[in-house]
Amino acid sequence: xxxxxxxxxxxxxxxxxxxxxxxxxxxxxxxxxxxxxxxxxxxxxxxxxxxxxxxxxxxxxxxxxxxxxxxxxxxxxxxxxxxxxxxxxxxxxxxxxxxxxxxxxxxxxxxxxxxxxxxxxxxxxxxxxxxxxxxxxxxxxxxxxxxxxxxxxxxxxxxxxxxxxxxxxxxxxxxxxxxxxxxxxxxxxxxxxxxxxxxxxxxxxxxxxxxxxxxxxxxxxxxxxxxxxxxxxxxxxxxxxxxxxxxxxxxxxxxxxxxxxxxxxxxxxxxxxxxxxxxxxxxxxxxxxxxxxxxxxxxxxxxxxxxxxxxxxxxxxx
Amino acid sequence: xxxxxxxxxxxxxxxxxxxxxxxxxxxxxxxxxxxxxxxxxxxxxxxxxxxxxxxxxxxxxxxxxxxxxxxxxxxxxxxxxxxxxxxxxxxxxxxxxxxxxxxxxxxxxxxxxxxxxxxxxxxxxxxxxxxxxxxxxxxxxxxxxxxxxxxxxxxxxxxxxxxxxxxxxxxxxxxxxxxxxxxxxxxxxxxxxxxxxxxxxxxxxxxxxxxxxxxxxxxxxxxxxxxxxxxxxxxxxxxxxxxxxxxxxxxxxxxxxxxxxxxxxxxxxxxxxxxxxxxxxxxxxxxxxxxxxxxxxxxxxxxxxxxxxxxxxx
Numbered sequence: 001x002x003x004x005x006x007x008x009x010x011x012x013x014x015x016x017x018x019x020x021x022x023x024x025x026x027x028x029x030x031x032x033x034x035x036x037x038x039x040x041x042x043x044x045x046x047x048x049x050x051x052x053x054x055x056x057x058x059x060x061x062x063x064x065x066x067x068x069x070x071x072x073x074x075x076x077x078x079x080x081x082x083x084x085x086x087x088x089x090x091x092x093x094x095x096x097x098x099x100x101x102x103x104x105x106x107x108x109x110x111x112x113x114x115x116x117x118x119x120x121x122x123x124x125x126x127x128x129x130x131x132x133x134x135x136x137x138x139x140x141x142x143x144x145x146x147x148x149x150x151x152x153x154x155x156x157x158x159x160x161x162x163x164x165x166x167x168x169x170x171x172x173x174x175x176x177x178x179x180x181x182x183x184x185x186x187x188x189x190x191x192x193x194x195x196x197x198x199x200x201x202x203x204x205x206x207x208x209x210x211x212x213x214x215x216x217x218x219x220x221x222x223x224x225x226x227x228x229x230x231x232x233x234x235x236x237x238x239x240x241x242x243x244x245x246x247x248x249x250x251x252x253x254x255x256x257x258x259x260x261x262x263x264x265x266x267x268x269x270x271x272x273x274x275x276x277x278x279x280x281x282x283x284x285x286x287x288x289x290x291x292x293x294x295x296x297x298x299x300x301x302x303x304x305x306x307x308x309x310x311x312x313x314x315x316x317x318x
Numbered sequence: 319x320x321x322x323x324x325x326x327x328x329x330x331x332x333x334x335x336x337x338x339x340x341x342x343x344x345x346x347x348x349x350x351x352x353x354x355x356x357x358x359x360x361x362x363x364x365x366x367x368x369x370x371x372x373x374x375x376x377x378x379x380x381x382x383x384x385x386x387x388x389x390x391x392x393x394x395x396x397x398x399x400x401x402x403x404x405x406x407x408x409x410x411x412x413x414x415x416x417x418x419x420x421x422x423x424x425x426x427x428x429x430x431x432x433x434x435x436x437x438x439x440x441x442x443x444x445x446x447x448x449x450x451x452x453x454x455x456x457x458x459x460x461x462x463x464x465x466x467x468x469x470x471x472x473x474x475x476x477x478x479x480x481x482x483x484x485x486x487x488x489x490x491x492x493x494x495x496x497x498x499x500x501x502x503x504x505x506x507x508x509x510x511x512x513x514x515x516x517x518x519x520x521x522x523x524x525x526x527x528x529x530x531x532x533x534x535x536x537x538x539x540x541x542x543x544x545x546x547x548x549x550x551x552x553x554x555x556x557x558x559x560x561x562x563x564x565x566x567x568x569x570x571x572x573x574x575x576x577x578x579x580x581x582x583x584x585x586x587x588x589x590x591x592x593x594x595x596x597x598x599x600x601x602x603x604x605x606x607x608x609x610x611x612x613x614x615x616x617x618x619x620x621x622x623x624x625x626x627x628x629x630x631x632x
Contacts, residue, residue: 021511030513037430039422040422040430042422043420043423045436045440047486054455054458057457057462058457116357116358119355119358132358138365138618138622139361141614141615142365142611143543143545143614144543144544144546145545145589145607147368149372149603149604150367150368180361183361211343237449241450242451243546247546247589271453271456271546272546272550275456276549289457290457293453296451297450297454301446301450304445304450308445
């Protein structure tokens with residue numbers, strides 16, 4: 001009431017007042033907006049510097065390494081004995097261990113992940129999904145060092161009962177455990193791709209009399225093919241870069257891995273092993289971890305780029 | 319093709335037993351449903367087996383003394399005091415670095431970035447960073463922070479390393495939270511005369527807060543269990559002292575000396591105990607692992623609950 005009286009008094013008095021924002025305020029606001037935009041841009045651009053930093057560190061330290069060791073030896077020697085009297089640097093040994101454990105992980109995670117993704121996107125109703133997806137997230141959130149303990153001290157003794165030749169450190173059990181670890185990731189990426197397949201295709205298939213399974217196998221998977229493949233490649237990339245499980249349970253012996261029942265060092269396990277010791281800065285042994293790191297980075301980078309491209313492809317199609 | 323079928327006399331048409339076809343399809347559907355459930359049960363069984371394994375091995379070891387003792391050569395007297403204090407300090411540093419940076423980058427990419435080369439590059443780069451193995455971040459920190467900048471293996475370096483590691487998680491969460499805000503809120507803010515930054519600060523950020531919080535918690539739970547980068551920067555595994563306390567009696571009552579102190583953390587302590595041969599240390603490792611597990615499960619559980627609440631509100 002009082003406000004209405006004030007207002008009418010003001011209007012009757014005929015006094016001119018400026019009701020909008022003052023020019024000074026607008027100017028200040030413009031300035032703040034510009035400054036904030038600059039700050040936000042800097043934060044976003046920082047991520048570029050992280051990548052540049054990674055590349056710079058890996059390449060510059062590796063360059064020092066390759067001043068001592070020829071790239072040919074690095075790629076084709078079949079032994080890795082960097083701290084011996086007669087050091088040899090055949091990265092192929094570490095790569096073989098990495099690929100063996102990652103392939104075992106994929107052999108576990110690809111079939112299980114694909115089945116789970118089809119189940120979640122085509123069969124499960126929303127209530128079941130509400131329960132399952134959080135459980136998978138919990139599985140994905142478990143620290144990797146805990147998985148390492150689980151692989152070495154729980155699963156390996158159990159597997160040894162059934163597989164006689166299995167040594168205490170081996171590639172099989174860490175591989176399987178890594179498969180379980182990357183499972184939630186593969187499920188979430190490939191389910192994403194399957195759900196991106198338009199409902200019209202699904203309904204068309206049903207209208208033609210397809211069952212759910214036939215729809216999934218003949219319409220959904222072909223339709224989501226690039227996305228599902230991207231999921232597998234991203235899973236592979238994760239397994240290749242996974243560290244603690246193999247560092248704990250796969251042993252530290254660098255050798256060409258052809259028998260998954262025996263232990264072998266992976267690239268990541270080697271880096272951990274060397275970092276634990278007291279490495280003199282600038283020594284050849286110190287430089288090896290950067291050369292190994294560069295190899296690992298390039299491998300995961302290629303996988304990530306392929307997967308990125310594949311995922312963009314299906315996003316463009318639908 | 320169709321015409322030919324129509325011209326054929328009914329008796330010569332190939333007979334298809336629709337009923338058996340449908341039954342077969344239904345049976346295979348049912349089979350797949352069972353297979354799907356079985357896979358689900360198996361993966362959940364692994365999760366439960368892991369939790370029970372840690373409980374069986376480690377639960378009895380956790381008591382007050384375990385929390386207030388330093389590591390020791392005798393497994394029975396060893397504790398995780400320096401480890402959990404170190405983890406707490408690293409996590410505080412990580413959070414204070416990663417959350418502001420991640421949220422700022424997320425806001426820029428979602429609200430400001432127009433389609434041009436630099437922004438595309440940043441976008442691809444963030445996606446790629448999310449896929450870089452954690453141990454590579456450790457090598458970055460070793461080469462850049464520890465050696466080139468000469469900072470040494472201190473709390474600050476560990477915090478910076480883990481902050482870079484979880485940055486993509488927080489950026490993605492921020493962007494998703496901003497994207498899910500209804501257009502009306504944006505338009506209402508502009509309608510009231512707000513400019514872009516005012517709309518973000520007063521309307522969009524408050525609305526996005528629960529989503530950002532979810533991302534921050536998931537990122538922190540990732541950082542808390544992360545071991546490899548900390549080992550790579552050379553974090554010590556045997557530390558029998560605490561970093562200087564952040565609070566003091568004299569003016570100005572807080573100090574930041576702890577940022578420059580050597581440290582150990584729970585996952586590193588656990589890894590160290592696993593790699594020893596004595597069974598007593600393995601029990602210690604299980605006890606440490608159980609505490610880590612409980613923390614990450616609680617944090618992730620809270621994040622899931624938060625997300626569920628956001629969705630049921632919308």
